[in-house]
Amino acid sequence: ERGDRGDEPVEFFAPSLRREQDDRIALEAALVDAIAHDELEVHYQPVVAVGTGVLDGYEALVRWNRPGHGLLQPDAFVPVAEKSDLICALDRWVLHEAARQLVAWTEEDPIGAADLTVAVNVSGRHLASATIVADVAAALHSSGLRPERLTVEVTETVLVDVPRASLQMSALRRLGVSISIDDFGTGYTSIGHLGALPADILKIDRSLVMSTGPGATELLALIVQAGHAHGLLVVAEGVEQQQRLDDLRDLRYDSAQGYLFARPLAADDVRTTGPRR
Numbered sequence: 043e044r045g046d047r048g049d050e051p052v053e054f055f056a057p058s059l060r061r062e063q064d065d066r067i068a069l070e071a072a073l074v075d076a077i078a079h080d081e082l083e084v085h086y087q088p089v090v091a092v093g094t095g096v097l098d099g100y101e102a103l104v105r106w107n108r109p110g111h112g113l114l115q116p117d118a119f120v121p122v123a124e125k126s127d128l129i130c131a132l133d134r135w136v137l138h139e140a141a142r143q144l145v146a147w148t149e150e151d152p153i154g155a156a157d158l159t160v161a162v163n164v165s166g167r168h169l170a171s172a173t174i175v176a177d178v179a180a181a182l183h184s185s186g187l188r189p190e191r192l193t194v195e196v197t198e199t200v201l202v203d204v205p206r207a208s209l210q211m212s213a214l215r216r217l218g219v220s221i222s223i224d225d226f227g228t229g230y231t232s233i234g235h236l237g238a239l240p241a242d243i244l245k246i247d248r249s250l251v252m253s254t255g256p257g258a259t260e261l262l263a264l265i266v267q268a269g270h271a272h273g274l275l276v277v278a279e280g281v282e283q284q285q286r287l288d289d290l291r292d293l294r295y296d297s298a299q300g301y302l303f304a305r306p307l308a309a310d311d312v313r314t315t316g317p318r319r
């Protein structure tokens with residue numbers, strides 16, 4: 043079969059696949075530099091108590107201020123980072139930065155910011171890694187943030203291997219941080235398995251929260267009841283309409299997050315005081 047091809051290099055990939063592969067490698071390399079040179083930023087989106095309107099805290103959301111490219115949103119680079127252990131370095135950077143920032147706000151505004159929390163997203167790959175517990179402990183230690191003020195968000199879809207994820211989540215909870223199951227309703231975790239998860243918070247995916255189709259409110263009702271029955275705080279993300287917030291209040295949701303309150307804000311635009319009390 044070799045015949046005609048002579049000494050030509052073997053093509054493993056179709057040209058378009060190879061280009062994608064090259065792009066990914068270039069993006070990965072740029073992201074390694076970005077982490078080292080502080081091109082990443084954390085934006086903060088308020089999370090608000092539904093019953094009282096009081097600010098609970100913020101979710102930390104990464105952005106990449108990439109020279110020549112503007113401010114990149116996570117969907118442009120987090121999936122690439124997740125293909126290797128680069129995501130662990132990224133998550134670690136965000137953990138440290140968010141913890142440091144919350145302590146800085148608390149020093150500026152000891153009364154207003156005292157009880158605020160920050161939730162940081164951790165990739166499934168990082169959750170499964172050998173360093174996750176040490177990484178979270180290091181962020182707490184270097185910032186001086188009290189562990190009860192930090193929440194680790196884990197996307198529901200990583201819970202495919204529930205026993206393994208549960209061990210890691212339990213180890214994190216022993217540090218004193220809270221665990222939130224993010225994007226609930228998009229994966230395979232059934233409501234019946236909620237009790238088996240070592241978690242504190244259930245965060246309902248915005249696709250469910252934004253849905254206004256038949257049965258949408260009933261589904262939100264079912265989930266909040268199940269979450270509460272298992273001792274979880276229940277948070278709705280993606281709240282854009284006042285009517286939906288009113289529904290969530292009637293349904294006894296604990297907290298809500300969404301453009302109705304604020305988009306994710308650069309740290310300089312965040313106010314720890316103001317309408318919260």
Ligand code: C2E
Nearest residue numbers: 103104115116120136163164165280281282299300301306
């Ligand atoms: P997520 O953790 O589910 O974060 C919520 C996303 O919903 C954010 O998108 C937020 O801007 C968006 N959102 C919030 N409220 C509304 C709303 O009312 N309407 C609409 N349309 N969207 C809303 P963002 O910042 O683009 O982040 C996307 C995802 O990227 C996050 O989803 C999270 O899975 C991932 N991500 C962000 N930061 C990090 C990080 O530091 N580490 C890791 N591993 N993943 C991250």
Ligand code: MG
Nearest residue numbers: 101163195224
């Ligand atoms: Mg999240």
Ligand code: MG
Nearest residue numbers: 163197224225
């Ligand atoms: Mg998520």
Ligand code: MG
Nearest residue numbers: 224225247279
């Ligand atoms: Mg989410």
